[in-house]
Amino acid sequence: MGNQRYSYIVFRCVIMSAIVLLHCTTTSTVVARPPDKGKGRWQLLRNSTGVVAMHMALTHRNTVIMFDQTGSGPSQYPLRRRYNGTRCKATHHDQSDSSCYAHSIEYNILSNGIRSLNIETDTWCSSGSILGNGTLLQTGGYGAGYRRIRYYEPCRHCNWRQSKELLSTDRWYASNLVLPEKDRVIVVGGRGTFSYEFVPKSSHRDKTFDLPLLHRTYDRKVKGNNLYPFLHLSSDGNVFIFANRDSILLDYKRHRVVKTFPRIPGDAPRSYPSTASSVILPLDHRDGFKTVEVMVCGGAASGAYTAAKEGKFLEGSRTCGRMVISGINVVDLEILSVITGNKHKWSMEEMPGPRLMNDMLILPTGDILIINGVKRGCAGWNSAASPSLQPYLYKPNKKHGKRFSILKSTKIARMYHSSAILLPDGRVLVAGGNPNNKYALSDVPYPTELRLQAFVPLHMDRKFDKTRPQNVSVYYGGGRGVGYGAEFGVNFWLRRKPVNVKFSVYKPPFTTHSLSMNQRMVVLECKNMTRGKGGWVNALLKAPPSANTAPAGYYMLTVVNGGIPSISQWVRFMHA
Ligand SMILES: *[C@@H]1O[C@H](CO)[C@@H](O)[C@H](O)[C@H]1NC(C)=O
Numbered sequence: 001m002g003n004q005r006y007s008y009i010v011f012r013c014v015i016m017s018a019i020v021l022l023h024c025t026t027t028s029t030v031v032a033r034p035p036d037k038g039k040g041r042w043q044l045l046r047n048s049t050g051v052v053a054m055h056m057a058l059t060h061r062n063t064v065i066m067f068d069q070t071g072s073g074p075s076q077y078p079l080r081r082r083y084n085g086t087r088c089k090a091t092h093h094d095q096s097d098s099s100c101y102a103h104s105i106e107y108n109i110l111s112n113g114i115r116s117l118n119i120e121t122d123t124w125c126s127s128g129s130i131l132g133n134g135t136l137l138q139t140g141g142y143g144a145g146y147r148r149i150r151y152y153e154p155c156r157h158c159n160w161r162q163s164k165e166l167l168s169t170d171r172w173y174a175s176n177l178v179l180p181e182k183d184r185v186i187v188v189g190g191r192g193t194f195s196y197e198f199v200p201k202s203s204h205r206d207k208t209f210d211l212p213l214l215h216r217t218y219d220r221k222v223k224g225n226n227l228y229p230f231l232h233l234s235s236d237g238n239v240f241i242f243a244n245r246d247s248i249l250l251d252y253k254r255h256r257v258v259k260t261f262p263r264i265p266g267d268a269p270r271s272y273p274s275t276a277s278s279v280i281l282p283l284d285h286r287d288g289f290k291t292v293e294v295m296v297c298g299g300a301a302s303g304a305y306t307a308a309k310e311g312k313f314l315e316g317s318r319t320c321g322r323m324v325i326s327g328i329n330v331v332d333l334e335i336l337s338v339i340t341g342n343k344h345k346w347s348m349e350e351m352p353g354p355r356l357m358n359d360m361l362i363l364p365t366g367d368i369l370i371i372n373g374v375k376r377g378c379a380g381w382n383s384a385a386s387p388s389l390q391p392y393l394y395k396p397n398k399k400h401g402k403r404f405s406i407l408k409s410t411k412i413a414r415m416y417h418s419s420a421i422l423l424p425d426g427r428v429l430v431a432g433g434n435p436n437n438k439y440a441l442s443d444v445p446y447p448t449e450l451r452l453q454a455f456v457p458l459h460m461d462r463k464f465d466k467t468r469p470q471n472v473s474v475y476y477g478g479g480r481g482v483g484y485g486a487e488f489g490v491n492f493w494l495r496r497k498p499v500n501v502k503f504s505v506y507k508p509p510f511t512t513h514s515l516s517m518n519q520r521m522v523v524l525e526c527k528n529m530t531r532g533k534g535g536w537v538n539a540l541l542k543a544p545p546s547a548n549t550a551p552a553g554y555y556m557l558t559v560v561n562g563g564i565p566s567i568s569q570w571v572r573f574m575h576a
Pocket residue numbers: 044045046047
């Protein structure tokens with residue numbers, strides 16, 4: 001896209017008469033003040049999306065795919081025809097027939113418009129990943145959807161496509177992670193499913209692989225607390241898996257647990273239906289992407305599920321745990337930990353309030369936004385109360401105890417089955433919420449929520465435009481993307497001298513049930529940066545060294561100057 005524009009910008013940079021050479025990370029006497037007590041603001045984008053955004057994913061074509069379950073009956077998006085072509089009539093039968101309503105939509109960020117998409121089998125509580133070419137892969141669901149694999153290729157008239165191959169076993173409430181290998185995804189867990197499998201399979205012999213972690217973290221009383229496990233790809237190529245309160249590092253190629261981490265402190269379970277949230281903190285070139293740290297925040301109180309069945313909603317956890325999962329390069333730490341004690345340790349801290357069913361997003365600044373969810377209860381139909389209307393901002397690099405701040409409240413409850421994603425323009429899209437089995441717009445404590453909002457973080461405010469890098473464009477010679485370890489160029493315009501410029505790339509997640517599957521930020525090395533008199537800056541960046549650091553695909557590249565991020569541009573990293 002826009003190759004002519006890139007060459008024009010490159011041309012401009014070349015002809016600039018006076019070129020000032022800069023270190024990539026410059027400090028200057030003009031100290032820009034990053035917004036600290038940032039509150040932000042809310043926008044109402046649409047009164048209805050027609051369909052509950054139980055699942056949400058951003059595509060590199062700047063559209064957002066949203067979908068619900070098909071078994072929820074009539075949505076608020078009636079169709080003239082069913083997807084098999086038969087007409088939907090005004091009869092009582094058709095008006096209550098689920099197939100006469102959309103259950104998935106595509107939202108266009110620029111036009112604020114929606115169009116309906118076709119889902120054939122039930123996607124209830126499923127999982128997904130965006131593959132290297134930008135295609136959305138979605139796995140599992142319910143009923144006829146238990147073993148389904150579906151693809152959505154982002155384009156103007158594209159629609160969901162259900163593949164002929166099936167998963168090896170039912171995957172309802174499973175998680176999904178893109179692996180470093182080309183377009184391979186691992187699908188982990190599910191209700192009554194204590195195993196993982198790959199899509200596509202590495203050979204026709206590979207089916208499912210038993211995962212003892214899921215057996216031992218299963219809470220029988222709750223039929224879960226180990227569902228929707230948190231998955232993160234470590235930069236050594238192993239997969240971090242967290243369920244309930246326990247976690248491991250899995251060498252998925254050899255099917256070996258290479259590390260067993262200590263249990264997170266406190267008695268609050270963290271996985272569905274206790275539903276905390278988790279992120280992998282930004283990886284940084286300054287240590288060769290070696291330090292990998294994960295964070296888990298919130299969750300239900302122990303016993304919340306049983307209490308909710310009796311109409312009592314217990315206060316959720318207010319704790320977050322952070323743990324470095326990299327380092328200590330020992331082959332079998334499970335044995336070693338008995339001898340020496342496990343070196344990995346959770347560092348605990350407290351959020352400003354109790355919270356569960358919260359989404360956690362990495363903002364372009366590298367800070368973590370905690371948004372949506374509730375203060376009491378657990379996940380499930382009518383199982384929670386007291387919506388958490390205030391987002392929290394967490395600054396991972398500040399001193400312990402000084403990291404949280406409270407942001408601007410919304411008036412809209414975002415309970416069970418709500419979601420949030422980061423947009424390229426720096427806003428956070430917030431949608432969905434439905435603790436009712438069917439669409440219920442009134443006469444229930446928490447009606448089905450179809451309003452679409454954006455949270456605008458303070459750093460996107462116009463008053464920071466003087467500091468904000470403008471007109472960012474990415475360029476690389478030929479090809480469809482940037483190879484691992486290769487150098488590529490970024491151009492932008494800055495009114496003033498650069499102050500502590502950082503370049504990050506962000507892999508947009510597939511979001512559902514408070515998990516942002518595959519969300520990842522990588523801070524890239526800048527090899528050279530020059531600024532011309534006109535204010536145009538030309539930076540030479542180094543792509544991530546391998547797919548272990550950044551699995552192939554489209555990333556949002558952001559230039560951050562003095563704590564103020566630009567609008568993001570897409571860059572694709574790919575295998576040679
Ligand atoms: C939503 O509905 C209200 C009340 O009808 C109306 O005032 C408002 O303009 C609508 N907002 C949008 C974004 O459509």
